[in-house]
Amino acid sequence: MNSRSxxxxxxxxxxxxxxxxLVPRGPVTTVEAVTVLLVMVAVGLVAGxxxxxxxxxxxxxxxxxxxxxxxxxxxxxxTVDGISLDGLYGVIALVGGRGVDAxxxxxxxxxxxxxxxxxxxxxxxxxxxxxxxxxxxRRGVLALATVAVVLLFAGLLRPASTERxxxxxxxxxxxxxxxLVEVPIGGHDQAIMLRGVSTESPVxxxxxxxxxxxxxxxxxxxxxxxxxxxxxxxxxxxGTGKSYDSLEPTSTxxxxxxxxxxxxxxxxxxxxxxxxxxxxxxxxxxxxxxxLAVQDSPELFHAYVGxxxxxxxxxxxxxxxxxxxxxxxxxxxxxxxxxxxDLGPPPYDDTLDYPxxxxxxxxxxxxxxxxxxxxxxxxxxxxxVAEYTLVEQLRGMAAIAETFHVLYPQLSDTNFRADVPxxxxxxxxxxGAHEAAGRETVAREWFDALxxxxxxxxxxxxxxxxxxxxxxxxxxxxxSQVLATTGAGAGAP
Numbered sequence: 001m002n003s004r005s006x007x008x009x010x011x012x013x014x015x016x017x018x019x020x021x022l023v024p025r026g027p028v029t030t031v032e033a034v035t036v037l038l039v040m041v042a043v044g045l046v047a048g049x050x051x052x053x054x055x056x057x058x059x060x061x062x063x064x065x066x067x068x069x070x071x072x073x074x075x076x077x078x079t080v081d082g083i084s085l086d087g088l089y090g091v092i093a094l095v096g097g098r099g100v101d102a103x104x105x106x107x108x109x110x111x112x113x114x115x116x117x118x119x120x121x122x123x124x125x126x127x128x129x130x131x132x133x134x135x136x137x138r139r140g141v142l143a144l145a146t147v148a149v150v151l152l153f154a155g156l157l158r159p160a161s162t163e164r165x166x167x168x169x170x171x172x173x174x175x176x177x178x179x180l181v182e183v184p185i186g187g188h189d190q191a192i193m194l195r196g197v198s199t200e201s202p203v204x205x206x207x208x209x210x211x212x213x214x215x216x217x218x219x220x221x222x223x224x225x226x227x228x229x230x231x232x233x234x235x236x237x238x239g240t241g242k243s244y245d246s247l248e249p250t251s252t253x254x255x256x257x258x259x260x261x262x263x264x265x266x267x268x269x270x271x272x273x274x275x276x277x278x279x280x281x282x283x284x285x286x287x288x289x290x291x292l293a294v295q296d297s298p299e300l301f302h303a304y305v306g307x308x309x310x311x312x313x314x315x316x317x318x319x320x321x322x323x324x325x326x327x328x329x330x331x332x333x334x335x336x337x338x339x340x341x342d343l344g345p346p347p348y349d350d351t352l353d354y355p356x357x358x359x360x361x362x363x364x365x366x367x368x369x370x371x372x373x374x375x376x377x378x379x380x381x382x383x384x385v386a387e388y389t390l391v392e393q394l395r396g397m398a399a400i401a402e403t404f405h406v407l408y409p410q411l412s413d414t415n416f417r418a419d420v421p422x423x424x425x426x427x428x429x430x431x432g433a434h435e436a437a438g439r440e441t442v443a444r445e446w447f448d449a450l451x452x453x454x455x456x457x458x459x460x461x462x463x464x465x466x467x468x469x470x471x472x473x474x475x476x477x478x479x480s481q482v483l484a485t486t487g488a489g490a491g492a493p
Contacts, residue, residue, distance in 0.1 A: 004050045004051065004052075005050060005053065005056075008048070008049075008050030008051045008060075009051070009056075009060075009063055011047055011050075012043060012060045012067075013063050013064070013067045015039065015043045015064060016064040016065070016071065017068075019039075019068060019105065020068040020070070021071055021072075024080070025072075025075070025079065025080060025247070025398075025402070026097065026104065026105070028244050028391065028395050029391060030157070030389050032245075033156050033390075033391045034157065036108075037105075037108045037149070037152065038108075038153075040105050040106075040108035040112060041111060041112040042112060043112060044108065044110065044111060044113040044114070044116060045113075045115055045119070046112075048112065048118075048119075048120065049116040049117075050116075051117075052117065052120045052121070052124070056113050056117070060109055061106040064106065064109055077250075077401070077402045077405050078097070078351065078352055078401040078402060079094075079096060079098065079402060083098075084350075084352060087352065087356050089352045089355045089401070093352065093397075093398065095397075096395060096398030097401075100394045100395060100398070103394075104152075104391075107152075108149050110145065111142070111145045114142040114145065114146075115146070156389070158389065160242070161386050162178050162193060162386065163386070164178050165177075165195065165197055175197075175198050175199055175200065176196065176199070177194050177196050179193070180192075180193055180194075180242075181194060185238070185264045185265055185268070186257055186264060188238055189243075190235065190237070190238055190261070190265075191216070191236040191242035192233050192235045192236070193216045193220075193232075193233070193236075195223075195231070196227050196230055197227055197228055198231075199231060201230050202230055202231070202483060203230065203231045203270075203273050203278040203279065204226065204230040204231065204479070205266060205269060205278055205280050206223075206232060206233065206235070206283070206468075207281065207282040207283065207285075207289060207290050208236075209283045209284025209286050209308065210237075210284070210286075210400060210407075211240075211258075211285045212240050212399055212403030212404040213285070213379075214240045214241025214382075214383070214396060215234045215241075215283070216234050216385070217383050217387060217388065218377045218378075219232065220382075220385045220387060221374045221377040221385070222373075222374055222377040222468060222472040223476075224472075225472060225473055226472075226479060228476070229476075229483060230279065230479065230483075231273060233269055237289075237403075238253060238258070239253060239403035239407075241383075241392060241396055242392050244392070247403060247406075253406050253407065255407065255414075258289045258407070259296065262290065262293040263293050263296065266293070266301070267300070270300065277299070277300060277302045278301060278302065279301065280301050281305045281307065281468070281479075282304075282305070282306050283466055283468060284307075284308040284310060285310065285407075287308065287310050288310050288411070290304060290306065291416060294424075295420055295423055298424035301425050302426075303425055303426040303427070303428065304426070304427055304428070305429075305430060305478075306429045306430065306443075307430045307466065308431070308435065308465040308466055308467070309429050309447075310439065310443070311417060312416065313414055314346065314414075315415075315438075315442060316358075316436075316439050316442055317346040317354065317358050318438075319436075319438030319442070320358045320436050321345050321357045321358065322438075323437055324340060325341070327363060328340060336360070339356065340357065345357075346358075347409075351401075351404055351405045351408055351409065354404075354408065363434070364435075364464055365464070367434040368462055369462055369470045369471070370463070370470055370471030370473065370474060371473075372471070372472055372473045373462075373471065374469075416446050417442075417445060417446050420446075421451060423451075423452045424453065425452065426453055426482075426485070426486055427447075428482055429443060429447050429455075429456075430458045430459075430460060430463075430467045430478065431458070431463075431467070432460050432462075432463030432467050433460065433463065434462075434463065435463075435465055436465070439465065444457070460474060
């Protein structure tokens with residue numbers, strides 16, 4: 001290897017070290033992705049020009065990837081730790097992490113190397129050039145890869161947006177709101193989607209499940225009816241969806257901080273829309289931080305609505321594991337039963353094991369949903385709405401895995417039956433008839449003992465763990481009843 005070749009390889013290694021330090025989870029914002037893509041093309045051009053050898057097409061991505069992985073070893077998480085292909089969620093972590101990294105970094109690097117070789121050989125034609133046919137094939141491949149990078153670049157530049165709210169005449173409804181905003185919450189800019197036919201309507205804050213879930217796409221596909229009577233604020237919590245870039249530092253991403261963030265978002269909405277109180281709706285994990293926020297500051301809320309209410313996550317996990325194993329054994333599904341026996345009951349050190357134990361039972365998924373159920377409200381298809389940029393769409397599932405990895409183990413001591421005996425606002429729990437017994441039983445125990453000014457337990461017959469998505473029309477009707485019952489009509493403080 002001559003000095004020019006060594007310099008080209010060294011440049012690739014330096015690029016891997018810099019990006020591994022600056023963006024250890026890979027590019028997670030549009031600015032990061034566009035910058036890294038352009039830098040990788042430039043680095044590839046120089047490396048290809050310097051080496052003037054086709055081996056750089058293999059050596060460059062290998063060298064870059066090795067250095068990048070070594071430098072980012074200081075962080076941990078499902079998308080950056082060792083590769084696990086034992087289950088679907090390990091594959092999702094691989095694709096959403098290293099798979100996206102390869103598209104955003106390695107593909108532009110290789111394309112840059114290819115064009116560097118082309119330019120170098122035009123200046124200094126190499127002796128014994130290959131036959132024209134082979135050269136045409138290689139250049140055809142390079143051309144296709146270049147088109148892919150150009151299309152990727154163009155896609156990255158597409159801004160996120162949310163459609164205007166229009167009437168039957170197709171014109172924007174006067175006084176409506178349809179915005180994507182970033183708000184400084186807890187020292188991090190976090191995203192909120194605001195939609196409603198009138199800014200004078202009461203405000204509803206929706207807390208998506210997870211930890212790590214992003215509700216913006218799900219609400220866009222299922223929440224249109226809610227917009228008729230509320231300003232619906234769908235918050236991408238820190239580390240999720242459009243707020244994935246706020247994940248770090250993970251040392252400050254705690255349950256207590258998430259509760260405080262919920263209260264800060266609530267205060268922002270109160271100030272923004274000049275409301276003294278708002279409505280709070282939680283789904284799954286969102287019910288945990290929602291319940292604790294209400295317990296802390298009940299004066300901020302008209303009412304609390306819990307859907308798929310969580311009470312004692314680790315007891316629920318154990319109950320659901322047992323239920324899944326018994327169901328698999330009863331049906332004679334030996335593969336599923338063996339997988340669960342090998343896994344053993346929770347808790348688990350590897351957070352990728354939880355979905356296998358608590359989300360793999362088909363009877364919690366395969367049921368007849370409501371007539372207005374939209375399958376596009378489910379992950380990952382819910383990510384493909386205009387409200388997300390391309391990077392956010394590509395990283396959405398990775399955000400779930402990474403944020404879950406940080407927050408879920410912190411819930412081991414959570415038990416509302418002992419810690420939340422009273423809430424000082426009207427309470428509505430909405431459970432699906434097809435909810436897992438491990439969730440429903442514990443939620444019912446807590447609800448029966450809970451002291452509150454008023455409380456109501458509602459069962460949706462064609463819902464599972466997520467009634468707002470399984471039966472969105474009925475959920476909107478329920479919220480209309482909540483609005484009427486609590487007396488907070490449109491524009492009321």
